[in-house]
Amino acid sequence: GAVVSQHPSWVICKSGTSVKIECRSLDFQATTMFWYRQFPKQSLMLMATSNEGSKATYEQGVEKDKFLINHASLTLSTLTVTSAHPEDSSFYICSASPILTEAFFGQGTRLTVV
Amino acid sequence: AQTVTQSQPEMSVQEAETVTLSCTYDTSESDYYLFWYKQPPSRQMILVIRQEAYKQQNATENRFSVNFQKAAKSFSLKISDSQLGDAAMYFCAYRSAQGGSEKLVFGKGTKLTVNP
Numbered sequence: 001g002a003v004v005s006q007h008p009s010w011v012i013c014k015s016g017t018s019v020k021i022e023c024r025s026l027d028f029q030a031t032t033m034f035w036y037r038q039f040p041k042q043s044l045m046l047m048a049t050s051n052e053g054s055k056a057t058y059e060q061g062v063e064k065d066k067f068l069i070n071h072a073s074l075t076l077s078t079l080t081v082t083s084a085h086p087e088d089s090s091f092y093i094c095s096a097s098p099i100l101t102e103a104f105f106g107q108g109t110r111l112t113v114v
Numbered sequence: 115a116q117t118v119t120q121s122q123p124e125m126s127v128q129e130a131e132t133v134t135l136s137c138t139y140d141t142s143e144s145d146y147y148l149f150w151y152k153q154p155p156s157r158q159m160i161l162v163i164r165q166e167a168y169k170q171q172n173a174t175e176n177r178f179s180v181n182f183q184k185a186a187k188s189f190s191l192k193i194s195d196s197q198l199g200d201a202a203m204y205f206c207a208y209r210s211a212q213g214g215s216e217k218l219v220f221g222k223g224t225k226l227t228v229n230p
Contacts, residue, residue: 032216038157043205043222091157095218100211101147101166103218105159 002028002098006106013084013113021079021109023050023094029074030096034103035067038091047092050077084113116141118208120221127196128229134181135191135224137206145211148182148189149218154202162204165189167211193226201228 003026013019023033031052036044048069049057056069066088068080077096081088094106117140127133139148150162165173165182173180177197181190193200206221 034217041225043220044159044218046217046219049217093157093159095159097216100209100216101164102161103149103209103216108157 001102002026002096002104004094004096004104004106006094006109008109009107010110011112013111015085015113016083018080018082019084019111021081021092021094021111023077023079023096023106025075025096025098025104028096028098030077030098031074033071033077033094033096035069035077035079036093036095038093038108040091044093047079052077081111084111086113089113116143116146116208116210116219118206118219118221120204120206120224122224123222124225124227126227126229127193129196129198131196132192132194133196133226135193135204135206135226137189137191137221139187139189139206139208139219141187141208141210143210143212147209147211148180149207149209150178150180150189150191151205151207151220152200152202153205153223154199159205163191196228198228198230201226 005024033050035047050071052071071077093108095103097103146167148165152160163175177194203223207218
C-alpha cells in the first residue's frame, strides 16, 4: 500500500516556541492531506484539510493562527504549532489518500509542551 | 453533516472466540465508503476492512467481516478466532464518495481487549 511518513515521531518543546511537523506522501502525489488531533483515549478530531497550492480549510473551532498549515508540494504538508502552550500537547496525525477507497496515515507525532 | 456512532466504549473477548463491534452512521447520501480502522498501542492507524455502499455483498478480509445494513445505516465488524494481536482501539469511519469530500468522519472508538 501507499506510504505516508510523518516526522518527528515525538517532540518536546518549551512553552512559547513553535514546532513544525512534516507529513510526506512517499510514493504518490497528494493534492489533499488531512491533519488530525487525538487526545488520550479519544477519537481522531479533524483539524484541517491541507490543499496543495492553496489555503488550508480549517474545521470550526481550530485556530488558524495557532496551527499553520503549508502544502507547498504534492508530497509535503507541514503543520506548525505556533507559540505552543501546554494545552497544545497532544498526538497529531496526518493522512492522505491516493484513492477514495483508502486513507493512509502517518505514524503520528506526540507533542509535549513544557 | 454525517455522524458515526460507536456505542461500545469497551469490549472484551476470549482468545479464539468471536466478537462483534457495533457502528451506526447517519447520512443523507446514497454513495459513500465505510471503514474499520485499528489503532494498536503504537497508535499507527491500520485499515482493517472497507465497504463500498453500492455493494450489497458484505466485505470480508480473512478473520474480519462486516455486516452492512444500508437501510438501517449499520456497519458492524465481526472478528473471528480472536488473537492477542487484535487487542487495540477500533474506529469506524465514513467517507463521502462525492468529489471534494474526502475527509473521514470517525466514531469515538471501541477498545477491544483479548483475554488469553
